[in-house]
Structures are given as C-alpha cells and as structure tokens.
Amino acid sequence: xxxxxxxxxxxxxxxxxxxxxxxxxxxxxxxxxxxxxxxxxxxxxxxxxxxxxxxxxxxxxxxxxxxxxxxxxxxxxxxxxxxxxxxxxxxxxxxxxxxxxxxxxxxxxxxxxxxxxxxxxxxxxxxxxxxxxxxxxxxxxxxxxxxxxxxxxxxxxxxxxxxxxxxxxxxxxxxxxxxxxxxxxxxxxxxxxxxxxxxxxxxxxxxxxxxxxxxxxxxxxxxxxxxxxxxxxxxxxxxx
Amino acid sequence: xxxxxxxxxxxxxxxxxxxxxxxxxxxxxxxxxxxxxxxxxxxxxxxxxxxxxxxxxxxxxxxxxxxxxxxxxxxxxxxxxxxxxxxxxxxxxxxxxxxxxxxxxxxxxx
Numbered sequence: 001x002x003x004x005x006x007x008x009x010x011x012x013x014x015x016x017x018x019x020x021x022x023x024x025x026x027x028x029x030x031x032x033x034x035x036x037x038x039x040x041x042x043x044x045x046x047x048x049x050x051x052x053x054x055x056x057x058x059x060x061x062x063x064x065x066x067x068x069x070x071x072x073x074x075x076x077x078x079x080x081x082x083x084x085x086x087x088x089x090x091x092x093x094x095x096x097x098x099x100x101x102x103x104x105x106x107x108x109x110x111x112x113x114x115x116x117x118x119x120x121x122x123x124x125x126x127x128x129x130x131x132x133x134x135x136x137x138x139x140x141x142x143x144x145x146x147x148x149x150x151x152x153x154x155x156x157x158x159x160x161x162x163x164x165x166x167x168x169x170x171x172x173x174x175x176x177x178x179x180x181x182x183x184x185x186x187x188x189x190x191x192x193x194x195x196x197x198x199x200x201x202x203x204x205x206x207x208x209x210x211x212x213x214x215x216x217x218x219x220x221x222x223x224x225x226x227x228x229x230x231x232x233x234x235x236x237x238x239x240x
Numbered sequence: 241x242x243x244x245x246x247x248x249x250x251x252x253x254x255x256x257x258x259x260x261x262x263x264x265x266x267x268x269x270x271x272x273x274x275x276x277x278x279x280x281x282x283x284x285x286x287x288x289x290x291x292x293x294x295x296x297x298x299x300x301x302x303x304x305x306x307x308x309x310x311x312x313x314x315x316x317x318x319x320x321x322x323x324x325x326x327x328x329x330x331x332x333x334x335x336x337x338x339x340x341x342x343x344x345x346x347x348x349x350x
Contacts, residue, residue: 020294024283025246027301031276032247036254038269041261052267052321 107149110159110228114149118187118222119194121203122215125180129210132164132171138184138203139164145196147186151226153178154185159228174229180212190218267316268309271325275308276301278332281339288346308332 106112121138123130139158142150150158156173163174170177186193194216197203204214261269279301286292308328315324344350 020298021242023298024294025243027246027276027298028243028280029246029250029253031273031280032250033254034250034269034276035273036251037259037261038273040255040258041266041269052316052325054319054322 110157111230113227114187114224116187116222117190117220118185119190120217120219120222121184121186121197123180123182123207123212125182125212127211128169128180130171130180130182130207130212132166134206134210135171136164137206141196141203142184142186142193145188145192147188147193149187149224151185151224153183155226157224157226157228161231185222185224187222187224194218267321268312271308271312271328272305274329274332275304278335279304281336281343285339285342288343
C-alpha cells in the first residue's frame, strides 16, 4: 500500500504541467500572496486597522469610560481646590478684619500715633488757676464733640484710663506734671470741636473767668504723637 | 511541481510588493486565508488518497473562501462578526487538523 503512494507523491512534484495544474498553481499563489500580505499587515499596522467594528466600539467605550472616570476625578479635585481657596480667602478676610479692628483699638487705647483734622487749643493760664476739674471738663466737652484722639502738651495722651490730679499746686496727668500754657491737640471734626470750646459757659468762658485765655486753631492735618502706656488688665477678664 | 512554484511565487510577491489591503476587505482576509488553507490540506489528502481532481480542488478552494467570507460578512451585519469568525476559524482548524492527521498517516504510516 505505501509504495505506490510514495511514488505518487514524487510523481506529483515531477509530473508534466497541465491546465488544471496551472490553475491550482494560480490559486496556491493567491493563497501565498494573501497569507504573506496578512502576516505583514498584522506586523506592520498593529491591531487597530484590522480590528472589526464591534471590537473598536468596545475599545472606544472602555476609553470613554476611562475618560469619564478621569473627568470625574478632575471635577472632584477642582471642587477641593475651590474649597481650599474659599477657606483661604475667608481666613485672609478674617485676618484683615482683625488687623483693622486692632488698629482702631490701638488709636482708642492711645498706643499708636494718630493723624487727622482737628483743633489745637491753647490755654494761657498766668495765674495757675486752671484746675484738674476744669481740664477734665474741657476733655469731656471735646469727647462730647466727637474728639477721637487727644493729647496735652505733646506729652500726655488722653485715653480711657487717664486721670487728672493736682499735686503741690501743679496739674498732673497720669502722674506726670503738666505746666501751663496747656496745648490740647484733639483730632476730630474741627468745626464741631471749635464750637464745643467756644459755646457760652464753655471752656473759653470758664478759663476767662479764672483770668486766663483760650485760643482755638483749626487745622486739616494734626499729628497726635504722644503715646499712652500700654496696659494689660490685671484683674478684669473678658466675661464669657 | 508547478503548484509549489505558484505558492512560493505568491509568498515572494506578497512580501516584495507590499500592497495595502482595502479597508472593507481587512476583516475577511485572515478568514479567507484559513479557508483556503483548509482547501489546500484537503486537496493534499485527496491527492495522497489518489482521488485528487483539479476541478474539485478549484471549486472547493473558491467556495471555501467565498463561504467563509460570506459567513463573516453575515455575522458582521448581524452584529456577531467577532464570534462568528472565531467559530469559522475553529471549524476550519478542526478540518485542517483532521486532514493533516490523514496526510500524516499516509506519509509516516502513523
């Protein structure tokens, strides 16, 4: 059995050409051509050009999903960023507010110099008759007229704790002697402050009755440079 | 002899000319190649059985290729192209294996 078959295989390779064989050869050539072509296409162009539509759609879908995930992540991070920025802004605003309040309080406490329009009141007192009460009245009148920063003789800043006293016939403010002529610098509305000094029965009349004289000078830029001692409350604590 | 020369010539031409495959045909080319391979192995087996016939081979070759491409085309139209082409490859692969087994028995008596 095997012998004739082997011979037939040999004879297949050596047999004479015929039209049928030529046709077979053409078909085999087409097969070889297509196979080589397919192998080369697979090697050269990667997966995508030869992929079917369904696979490509699936691939695209997975890419879309990944994209959506990434976008979601971006949104979350942006939200976090905004929140952080908002909180930073809030902190800065609070800080600014606190600084403004601190500077306001510093002027009220007399721990920083102040500048603004106001009046310079000069009290000539040749007979040394102006008492602590008179001076206190003058300060109260000025405060009533809206004076925001007051100093006397460029040395004594008048604040909430300031006290007036007379020691050995000399006026003292916060324990420091102040001698006439007294010069009161008051920052505030210049016109209102002038009126507060000059109204009938006011500081001017009072000092004139004591034998002195008062001059009031309005100014647009007044510097109050004297500073009050900074005091930390020893007993008083903020009530809750 | 001539068919073997034709095969070699086809491979060489495919490698040297480097033509591009038209995009619409790209999904069908690998299936067509496998179907043609099935026809070739079937022909080889028939030859060794002594019942080879040129006409039968040509017809089986062409019909194999056309039917395989048609099935895949139909699958693409139905939306199951990927699965159907896998099925065609499996069936053709089984046929090729059985043909090769028969050829092996003829050649090696085993």
